[in-house]
Amino acid sequence: MLRSTPYCRYSCLTSPSSLTGSHSVEPFRPVFLMQTVTLEQQLTRLRRDYLATLPGHARVMMEASRMLTHVRWDDSTLEQLQKEAHLLAGSGGTFGFDRLTQVGRELARIAEEQLQTTGKVTLASRTRLEHACEAMLAEIETVLKVRKREKPLPREAGIGARLAILDEDPIQGQHLKLWCEAWGYEVSWFSSLSLLLEDAREHSYALLLVDPLGFASVTPLLQEIEASLAMPAPVLLLSARTDITSRLEALRAGASGYLTRPLDNDVLRAEISRLLASNRLTRPKVLLVDNHKAQAEMYKASLDQQGFDSRVLHKPMMILDVMARFNPDILLVNSHMNELNGPELARLLHQDSRYLQVPIVFIANSAEVVHDEPSITLAGDDFLIKPVTDRLLMDTLHRRLARARHLSHSLKLINGSQEEGGLQNRGRFFQQLETDLAANRSSTQSGKEKDILLYLAADKPELLRNQYGVMGCAGLGNQIDHWLAAHPSIGRRGCALSDLVWLVKIAFQPGLTAAATAEQFREQLSHTPFSLAGSSQTLNFSAGSVALSSDLPDAEHVLQGLETACADATMAGGGRVTMASLNGNKARPPLAERLQKALKAHSFVLQYQPVVNLDTNQNHFQALLRLKDAQGNLYLPEEFMANVPDYLKDGLAGMDRWVIEAAVSALDGVQGAEAEACSVIIKLSSSVNTLMEMVPFITNVMQNARLREDRRLYFAFQEQFILKNLEAVRPLLETLSRLNAGIIIENFAASTKGFLLLDELPLIDYVRLDANWNQRVNRREEVAALLEVLHRRFGGMDRVIACRVEDAKTFSAFWDMGIRHFQGYFVQQPGNSMLLE
Numbered sequence: 001m002l003r004s005t006p007y008c009r010y011s012c013l014t015s016p017s018s019l020t021g022s023h024s025v026e027p028f029r030p031v032f033l034m035q036t037v038t039l040e041q042q043l044t045r046l047r048r049d050y051l052a053t054l055p056g057h058a059r060v061m062m063e064a065s066r067m068l069t070h071v072r073w074d075d076s077t078l079e080q081l082q083k084e085a086h087l088l089a090g091s092g093g094t095f096g097f098d099r100l101t102q103v104g105r106e107l108a109r110i111a112e113e114q115l116q117t118t119g120k121v122t123l124a125s126r127t128r129l130e131h132a133c134e135a136m137l138a139e140i141e142t143v144l145k146v147r148k149r150e151k152p153l154p155r156e157a158g159i160g161a162r163l164a165i166l167d168e169d170p171i172q173g174q175h176l177k178l179w180c181e182a183w184g185y186e187v188s189w190f191s192s193l194s195l196l197l198e199d200a201r202e203h204s205y206a207l208l209l210v211d212p213l214g215f216a217s218v219t220p221l222l223q224e225i226e227a228s229l230a231m232p233a234p235v236l237l238l239s240a241r242t243d244i245t246s247r248l249e250a251l252r253a254g255a256s257g258y259l260t261r262p263l264d265n266d267v268l269r270a271e272i273s274r275l276l277a278s279n280r281l282t283r284p285k286v287l288l289v290d291n292h293k294a295q296a297e298m299y300k301a302s303l304d305q306q307g308f309d310s311r312v313l314h315k316p317m318m319i320l321d322v323m324a325r326f327n328p329d330i331l332l333v334n335s336h337m338n339e340l341n342g343p344e345l346a347r348l349l350h351q352d353s354r355y356l357q358v359p360i361v362f363i364a365n366s367a368e369v370v371h372d373e374p375s376i377t378l379a380g381d382d383f384l385i386k387p388v389t390d391r392l393l394m395d396t397l398h399r400r401l402a403r404a405r406h407l408s409h410s411l412k413l414i415n416g417s418q419e420e421g422g423l424q425n426r427g428r429f430f431q432q433l434e435t436d437l438a439a440n441r442s443s444t445q446s447g448k449e450k451d452i453l454l455y456l457a458a459d460k461p462e463l464l465r466n467q468y469g470v471m472g473c474a475g476l477g478n479q480i481d482h483w484l485a486a487h488p489s490i491g492r493r494g495c496a497l498s499d500l501v502w503l504v505k506i507a508f509q510p511g512l513t514a515a516a517t518a519e520q521f522r523e524q525l526s527h528t529p530f531s532l533a534g535s536s537q538t539l540n541f542s543a544g545s546v547a548l549s550s551d552l553p554d555a556e557h558v559l560q561g562l563e564t565a566c567a568d569a570t571m572a573g574g575g576r577v578t579m580a581s582l583n584g585n586k587a588r589p590p591l592a593e594r595l596q597k598a599l600k601a602h603s604f605v606l607q608y609q610p611v612v613n614l615d616t617n618q619n620h621f622q623a624l625l626r627l628k629d630a631q632g633n634l635y636l637p638e639e640f641m642a643n644v645p646d647y648l649k650d651g652l653a654g655m656d657r658w659v660i661e662a663a664v665s666a667l668d669g670v671q672g673a674e675a676e677a678c679s680v681i682i683k684l685s686s687s688v689n690t691l692m693e694m695v696p697f698i699t700n701v702m703q704n705a706r707l708r709e710d711r712r713l714y715f716a717f718q719e720q721f722i723l724k725n726l727e728a729v730r731p732l733l734e735t736l737s738r739l740n741a742g743i744i745i746e747n748f749a750a751s752t753k754g755f756l757l758l759d760e761l762p763l764i765d766y767v768r769l770d771a772n773w774n775q776r777v778n779r780r781e782e783v784a785a786l787l788e789v790l791h792r793r794f795g796g797m798d799r800v801i802a803c804r805v806e807d808a809k810t811f812s813a814f815w816d817m818g819i820r821h822f823q824g825y826f827v828q829q830p831g832n833s834m835l836l837e
Contacts, residue, residue: 078115092104167209188205283307285310285326285330290332328358330401359404455545656684698736715742717746
């Protein structure tokens with residue numbers, strides 16, 4: 001049994017003199033080493049710093065053991081003890097203390113077993129844990145008394161790829177960094193996830209080495225890393241956990257590899273080489289356009305050494321053909337070419353909306369050509385003046401690639417689809433699905449289903465990724481996207497949910513049931529060959545399906561049911577369709593009764609739709625009102641608005657007061673660095689007279705809220721509403737302006753009356769164009785004069801919002817006109833990073 005004062009037994013763990021004995025252990029401090037220090041000296045210093053941390057770990061474990069033995073047995077203390085054991089098990093062998101690793105693993109295993117035990121702790125299990133703690137502390141004492149030899153140093157250099165290390169332990173992180181650098185890699189070490197994510201938005205890495213010890217689950221960790229990377233990169237997990245469950249969780253979450261600590265350096269080096277080699281197809285692709293062959297080949301050699309996949313084009317007039325075949329991520333262009341200079345080439349590419357997002361880096365002979373060149377591409381461009389160092393070139397390319405990837409995510413918030421004629425983006429399809437379900441619930445023609453919703457997934461996706469790689473599966477996904485979009489029973493009514501998973505709406509086939517229609521479609525897809533690794537192959541698919549009827553719940557519950565049904569089909573062997581079990585709603589009360597109860601309970605919720613500024617990344621959020629019933633289903637305003645006067649106290653005015661208070665509360669509660677200048681847009685539903693009566697309430701709420709200056713509440717009003725009630729509503733608008741609230745005119749048609757309205761109300765902050773502009777904007781000569789008036793009125797186009805943009809071509813037209821604010825379809829909370837994946 002451990003004593004109640006265990007510190008007395010292990011004096012070398014607590015005595016100050018023990019830190020200055022024959023082993024020369026110095027107090028712990030982070031290591032930032034000069035280049036003049038040899039690798040052997042650096043590793044020796046890290047080993048000494050590691051030894052200096054052991055007494056602290058021992059004290060934590062002794063205190064945890066004392067608490068468990070003499071105070072209280074609880075899971076939180078046991079988890080702390082387990083974490084310490086995992087940490088030492090993973091680090092001991094790294095510095096040559098293999099016995100410390102063995103004892104640490106045994107203690108971690110016993111603690112894990114006890115955590116899994118739901119019953120009362122037994123004397124036998126308590127004794128086993130105490131003995132394991134005794135062994136751990138004794139081994140630490142032995143380590144501090146006996147000097148171990150450092151492991152052999154590396155002798156060969158590697159290939160120079162850029163690696164990132166995420167390890168909260170500075171000693172292990174620096175130790176790993178030194179070895180990787182000795183192998184020839186360029187390495188950055190990060191002590192926290194936030195530091196890694198901040199850097200990953202600006203720089204690209206060929207491989208990430210991640211220790212997940214400080215994270216509850218690897219799945220959200222890997223998802224957050226993947227969403228923040230400037231360019232996709234494999235992730236190698238380095239964990240002290242040796243159990244098969246942890247390995248499976250990591251691989252299912254998307255990790256490319258899993259090694260257990262302590263690391264065998266030969267195994268680690270081989271795994272890094274393997275992952276870098278397998279990742280060659282995911283390297284950023286650079287197209288060099290330069291008619292000076294020797295210069296182009298010099299740049300190509302530098303790019304290839306740094307992990308890029310580069311091609312050289314010596315004849316700029318062939319740019320369109322090469323772009324279609326190579327599909328580069330970024331262009332490196334000589335500004336001075338005889339046939340076609342750099343800016344001319346960029347403007348030629350810009351005429352094709354497919355290349356609007358491809359950034360361009362120009363290399364110029366002098367600064368004279370730089371100053372007057374505007375940004376041509378959406379992702380922005382850079383001009384570099386010769387001579388250009390490798391470091392400057394690489395940093396510029398990584399920065400532009402990061403910007404392009406962030407832009408790609410933002411465009412998914414905005415556009416209805418990625419390309420004309422393709423499947424819809426998720427936000428666009430989800431919004432339409434919500435509308436369709438609401439229409440079905442309100443329909444009086446129950447039982448006349450026309451469409452089937454299909455949750456479709458390729459079978460054995462892990463095997464496909466292992467066999468064909470990330471890029472191979474991405475190409476396969478694009479082929480299936482196009483096949484689905486072109487299918488006559490779909491007609492673009494679908495979206496990609498994730499890799500090799502889709503949600504599509506298919507039409508009923510005459511004379512067939514929903515199950516038969518879905519199975520017929522699945523079989524047709526399964527017999528369609530797709531190109532993989534240079535040959536045509538067919539794939540198996542599983543699906544969950546449901547007929548879109550009037551008795552379905554809301555979109556969220558429908559999707560959950562479909563996902564479960566698809567998983568059931570996969571677990572049953574795959575290659576089949578399972579109908580989702582969503583008929584429980586037939587026993588629910590009638591729709592009118594559910595709405596009545598929810599309204600009387602003021603059961604409202606707000607969802608938020610981003611208004612994205614692609615230049616500044618400062619975003620507004622449009623509040624969307626929903627009603628929630630007792631089963632958790634959400635209803636759109638068109639379903640319940642007519643019932644508000646009858647069932648809600650104070651009618652529309654009461655609902656508007658709730659919206660104002662909820663929006664102010666949301667603004668006040670936003671957290672995070674990206675939400676510093678957050679704002680929320682709300683729409684009110686009351687009549688003019690009622691709105692005027694609400695002025696004292698609005699004033700009171702706004703003044704009491706004491707919102708920070710960089711957070712603002714905007715009120716949106718329909719253009720026609722203000723035109724009809726201008727004099728009556730003017731005092732309200734003036735009051736809102738005095739309260740520092742913003743004012744937005746929406747559904748702005750840019751008519752003569754609308755422009756006069758802007759002259760009458762100079763306090764307008766933004767105008768949101770009506771949906772008809774999506775057709776008008778491509779007729780540039782027709783709308784040029786109208787946009788010029790807006791430009792003069794606002795001193796630019798930064799106060800104009802375009803919405804419901806359907807594809808990249810329409811987006812490109814708005815962008816060319818100087819519009820930078822866009823409102824799309826995606827829904828998410830304010831304050832979150834603007835990331836979809």
